[in-house]
Amino acid sequence: MSDDAAGGAPAAPGPTPAPEPAPAPAPIVRAEGLTKTHHGEGAPVHAVRGVDLTVRPGEFVAVTGPSGAGKSTLLHLIGGLQRPDGGKLWIGGQRVDTFREARWAVLRRRSIGVVFQFFNLVSNLTVADNVELPALLAGASPKAARDSRAELLAELGLEGRERAMPGELSGGEQQRVALARALVNHPALLLADEPAGSLDSKGTREVLRLLSRFHQRGQTIVMVTHDARMASAADRVISFFDGRIADDAQLGGGRREKPGGVSRVLDLKE
Amino acid sequence: MRLPLLALLTRGPAHGYELKQDLEKLLGAAYPQPNVGQIYVTLGRLEKSGLIEGEDVEQSGRPNKRTYRLTDAGREAVLAWFEDTAEEPRVRDEFFMKLALAPQSGMADPITLINRQRRQYLNTMRDLSKLAASEDRDNKISQLLIEGAMLHLQADLDWLERCQEELE
Structure with missing residues (x-):
């Protein structure tokens, strides 16, 4: 699903022809000097101050840090939910910081899935419609949208809940619906903003298990969390303080491809 | 290790290897496995201090195995253990x-x-x-x-x- 996003090569110093021994795949996310300041009442808040970040295909990156450190703002900038004041941003090799809302909407529909702490489902649509809607908006036929929805809901253990309204579901179930909605268009990038922030420990485990499962299949994920247990499921943890990256750590000692390593972390028995 | 072993013996007499297995089964693989030598040493000390009593049981073709039972003093020690609250974990x-x-x-x-x-x-x-x-x-x-x-x-x-x- 990265084909459509690989279009325009950036005019700025190119990220792709880096003089590295092995040709690395184009990053899913590349940010340079990303900056965002919130102007509200009182003093301006420098939420993101000159962040450089590269996320490669297949990575599962967690961003942790104290509340108010700017980690959610960073995620929103990457997903185009907020616009940076400065810096450059590429998604799938395409320069996007200059995009207006209409182009962002298209990009998000095709290439970026987002899940939020409070699910943000459409409360007067059924579970099935919540999941099918983004597929239809992206141009899928009604049948294709139904098929994708059925497949995802089965996968997420929500068979039989298609006709339910979001309000009739538990928090954990609502987050699974939100995950299905985010993934229905097979986005190259999944963004998760405190996805277990309003769930109990059972719901948290469930969401983690599913994120890990999609990651194992190659889904690129960037997740903001204050929960170290969530963060340790990722293979890279960025510590965010005061609008800046304080540390960027590969877990498990660098690139891990050993069988049964990260892949089995949360493969809980059903 | 002393008090967990005593507490297990409140269920009835047992020998050292049995106690090791029971402990493993109860605590799972997560807990550092108690080694059997350590258990025998501890049982020896508990016997010396009068909290348990040992008795050799003959086995055909194998060395005797020693079975332990809790004494009244041992039962008191277990009671006192449950009465007490544990210490807080220490800051690193x-x-x-x-x-x-x-x-x-x-x-x-x-x-x-x-x-x-x-x-x-x-x-x-x-x-x-x-x-x-x-x-x-x-x-x-x-x-x-x-x-x-x-x-x-x-x-x-x-x-x-x-x-x-x-x-x-």
Whole structure:
């Protein structure tokens, strides 16, 4: 699903022809000097101050840090939910910081899935419609949208809940619906903003298990969390303080491809 | 190891190897496996101090096995153990000392220390997640033990975050 996003090569110093021994795949996310300041009442808040970040295909990156450190703002900038004041941003090799809302909407529909702490489902649509809607908006036929929805809901253990309204579901179930909605268009990038922030420990485990499962299949994920247990499921943890990256750590000692390593972390028995 | 063994013996007499197996079954693989030698040594000491009584049972073609039963004094000791509350876990004082002394010595940067320590905790957290996943889901005691370890570690990570906020 990265084909459509690989279009325009950036005019700025190119990220792709880096003089590295092995040709690395184009990053899913590349940010340079990303900056965002919130102007509200009182003093301006420098939420993101000159962040450089590269996320490669297949990575599962967690961003942790104290509340108010700017980690959610960073995620929103990457997903185009907020616009940076400065810096450059590429998604799938395409320069996007200059995009207006209409182009962002298209990009998000095709290439970026987002899940939020409070699910943000459409409360007067059924579970099935919540999941099918983004597929239809992206141009899928009604049948294709139904098929994708059925497949995802089965996968997420929500068979039989298609006709339910979001309000009739538990928090954990609502987050699974939100995950299905985010993934229905097979986005190259999944963004998760405190996805277990309003769930109990059972719901948290469930969401983690599913994120890990999609990651194992190659889904690129960037997740903001204050929960170290969530963060340790990722293979890279960025510590965010005061609008800046304080540390960027590969877990498990660098690139891990050993069988049964990260892949089995949360493969809980059903 | 003394009191857990005594507590197991409140159920009735048992020999050393039985006690080891019971302990393993109860606590799961998460807990450091008690080695059998350590158990025999402990049982010997408990017998010497009069908390248990040993009796040799003959086995055909094999060395005698020694079975232990709890004495009244032993039962009292177990009761007193349950009466008492346990001590609080201690703050990680060694890292704290490093953090306190880094600026004094000028030989290490506190933020670097914090980042390094965080990486270690995160990796441990990851190992614990793996362990929780590989352990029997139905062994509640073992799962709770792992969850306890994770919550402690979460607290340590939260504290590192506070240190970083203050010292950055």
